Amino acid sequence: GDSVTQMEGPVTLSEEAFLTINCTYTATGYPSLFWYVQYPGEGLQLLLKATKADDKGSNKGFEATYRKETTSFHLEKGSVQVSDSAVYFCARLYNQGGKLIFGQGTELSVKP
Amino acid sequence: EAGVTQFPSHSVIEKGQTVTLRCDPISGHDNLYWYRRVMGKEIKFLLHFVKESKQDESGMPNNRFLAERTGGTYSTLKVQPAELEDSGVYFCASSQLYGYTFGSGTRLTVV
Numbered sequence: 751g752d753s754v755t756q757m758e759g760p761v762t763l764s765e766e767a768f769l770t771i772n773c774t775y776t777a778t779g780y781p782s783l784f785w786y787v788q789y790p791g792e793g794l795q796l797l798l799k800a801t802k803a804d805d806k807g808s809n810k811g812f813e814a815t816y817r818k819e820t821t822s823f824h825l826e827k828g829s830v831q832v833s834d835s836a837v838y839f840c841a842r843l844y845n846q847g848g849k850l851i852f853g854q855g856t857e858l859s860v861k862p
Numbered sequence: 863e864a865g866v867t868q869f870p871s872h873s874v875i876e877k878g879q880t881v882t883l884r885c886d887p888i889s890g891h892d893n894l895y896w897y898r899r900v901m902g903k904e905i906k907f908l909l910h911f912v913k914e915s916k917q918d919e920s921g922m923p924n925n926r927f928l929a930e931r932t933g934g935t936y937s938t939l940k941v942q943p944a945e946l947e948d949s950g951v952y953f954c955a956s957s958q959l960y961g962y963t964f965g966s967g968t969r970l971t972v973v
């Protein structure tokens with residue numbers, strides 16, 4: 751069925767380390783893909799998105815490329831900061847009605 | 863522009879009690895969604911309103927959950943009677959066309 755799978759956490763990194771959070775999806779066709787972030791005590795915020803194959807979404811130093819060949823949308827950042835500590839969710843659009851299917855979330859902790 | 867507001871932010875209730883969660887969407891947003899995250903797992907879709915009508919309620923877990931959207935404005939999600947497995951964070955989101963805005967969520971703990 752339709753699903754989103756992302757790497758399990760928690761992930762602990764030192765400041766300025768390279769970050770990759772893997773995300774793969776199953777779908778019929780090419781749905782829009784998203785990364786959401788939840789900072790401590792706050793709601794879900796859209797971090798970036800890609801609406802078609804080979805698109806690259808980027809925001810705040812984070813990037814993710816829509817790879818249809820591998821059905822993946824991995825999140826990367828070259829140099830993480832303590833302020834990036836949060837839970838990251840990969841998601842895909844289920845249909846035009848706007849329903850989202852989420853992965854299980856990956857908790858990132860960045861240490862100074 | 864005010865964001866999506868949810869309250870309460872936290873609720874602790876005993877098994878068998880009733881709890882009502884409220885969501886105030888962004889003014890003018892026709893689409894309103896409820897989602898839930900049970901501890902450590904994925905965020906799961908519960909239902910979708912378009913104005914006051916339920917467009918899709920395929921994610922509602924059972925008949926202990928009742929969602930309403932009065933006059934196409936705010937929405938409530940009632941759990942009656944609450945069970946231990948209902949514990950989690952309940953998120954509301956609204957949108958007009960595409961692009962969600964999520965609320966901060968209500969953390970429900972059933973003891």
